[in-house]
Amino acid sequence: MNVFVLTGAGISAESGLGTFRDPGGLWRRFDPMRLATPEAFAEAPEEVHAFYNLRRQGVRAAVPNAAHAALARLEAGLTARGGRLFLCTQNVDDLHERAGARAVIHMHGELMRARCTACGAGRPWADDLAVDTACPACGRRGGMRPDVVWFGEVPLHLDAIAEALDDSDLFVAIGTSGAVYPAAGFVARARAAGIPTHEINLAPSDTAGLFMKATYGPATQAVPDFVDGLLREVGGEISGEISGWTP
Template identity: 60%
Template sequence: MAAPTIVILTGAGISRESGLHTFRDPDGIWARHRIEDVATPEAFARDPALVQGFYNARRAALRDPAIRPNAAHEALAELDWRWPGDLLLVTQNVDDLHDRAGSRRLVHMHGELAKARCLRCGAVGPWEGDLSPETPCPACGAAGGMRPHVVWFGELPLEMERIEAALDDCGLFVSIGTSGAVYPAAGFVREVRHRAETLELNLEPSEGSHLFGEARHGPATVLVPAFVREVLARWG
């Protein structure tokens, strides 16, 4: 039997065991800020320095040597390299841990913290340091238009056409470390559940856990490597 197309959706839960705070951690960086103040286009227009400072802190945390891919990221990278059929890893995370682990067939639907975008010319490029309202664009030289290359609330996710094409062909859909509360990603399982196998791997049941054909709950660093071994033994 031919290997099915696999679509894997990952959320903040897969990076939590690497030391990154999730959106819902009561003591995390998000708990100290209102979404409306730091994660909307309106907030950036109103107080760009505040928004830049928030994302500068998140970018600095990502550069901490202690923050690195965990066993779940590494297992998905192995699956990417060894899977004989089509595969797309869609992450809601703006961290670069999937990239560092070696995943290649990867879409950052909510953007990337380690990149910056110019509102003046549209250029997108790698960015490791801080941004400020005075930062000039490396491409066009204009100041005042550089912003984190992340998708804020009220903005459209990236590469949706590529994601939808993969979902149309999907034979196995796996959701890892997501709350099931953020759309459109939370709706992916509804799109495929009547024509594909569906599996949730999460620390606890998500809001949409009942929509999956199977749900396994526990740490991502335990569940994901076990899933990869299983799927490679079955089809690899």
């Protein structure tokens, strides 16, 4: 069985990392056009670095929660049964990896990486960035930036994501707002292909009406329960059909 899981900020909220569009979220407190665009970086790099240094500090201090751990367990369980988990995240934190997930696709990049705008070299980066930070590859100063996807930039790995989604037996969205495209369109693509869909969220997302099943509640409770149930069902899978699912 191949399962495609899309995660958003809601899965990391109980680890202390803020969401974006909810009341009190990052984009309610900060203007994304001043902090999360290539133009903002060109015009005010010090301000952009200060914002992302603060976020990087928050990621370093955060600890993976039970939802992250459950997905790592799902990955291992599906692999042991000859299946696959394609774990695609909109999050730029590394909590999935620190919880034990071995293959994570970061479609919006990774905050714990930096990239040089001059030579294009990217590398793991846990420390603060500044305008005078030199690129370890080319030596240029002033061009190091967080290796994340800003507004106006194209998300990463879209071809691999589309291929994996089309090859999935189940699509699950966890902790997503359903407001950010192209990720918000994945559920429609899955439905068009006849793939069962399940939303796990604190509250209905903007695309909740497209999901065949929904579970609402804290991720640290809902995701482990979902994983336990799915692994039990996969153990009893017959002729490629998942018990209880009717596309």
